[in-house]
Amino acid sequence: MNLNRAQIIGNLTRDPESRTTPNGQTVCSFSIATSYAYKDATGQKVEKPEYHNIVVWGKLGEICAQYLAKGRKAYVEGRLQTRDWTSQDGQKRSRTEIIAENVIILDRPGAGSSTGPRPAMNNGGAAEEPIAVPITNPDDEIKIEDIPF
Numbered sequence: 001m002n003l004n005r006a007q008i009i010g011n012l013t014r015d016p017e018s019r020t021t022p023n024g025q026t027v028c029s030f031s032i033a034t035s036y037a038y039k040d041a042t043g044q045k046v047e048k049p050e051y052h053n054i055v056v057w058g059k060l061g062e063i064c065a066q067y068l069a070k071g072r073k074a075y076v077e078g079r080l081q082t083r084d085w086t087s088q089d090g091q092k093r094s095r096t097e098i099i100a101e102n103v104i105i106l107d108r109p110g111a112g113s114s115t116g117p118r119p120a121m122n123n124g125g126a127a128e129e130p131i132a133v134p135i136t137n138p139d140d141e142i143k144i145e146d147i148p149f
Helices: 058-067
Strands: 006-012 017-020 026-039 045-057 073-086 092-105 120-122
Touching (some): 006 045, 045 058, 045 073, 058 092
Antiparallel strands (some): 006 026, 026 045, 073 092, 092 120
16 A cells, blocks of 8 residues: 655745646646754754645646735645656756645735635635545536635
8 A cells, every 4th residue: 555645734935837738737836835843952943944846737726826825824735746857958857746636725815915815725626615625526617606705
């Protein structure tokens, strides 16, 4: 049995970047900072930041591009994926990303950014109440009656 899950809560370090692939699929990327706090040998509190690359596909990516902004606090759940490529200067590069399946905006409207309401989102694209968000079929359509605003 295998398990590949990542769950993080943190603040966006940059505005989401959205683009469309040649076959018409939307992809949105952004990064989230989390921190780990501990006391060193002298008793001083030390905070160590970690930066996570997030990739969101489809309707959920469109929603993230619309509502998320730098500074907003968000919960992201998904799977880890590492990409390898060769750069233009011939160097081998790799990047580990979280491919998001669920995203919940955690701060209140106006906090961190003024980008609107606080929907919970999953890869089916439907907005929900910010509670436990089940993973849904990514082929589901957004229904007008499901949108809370």
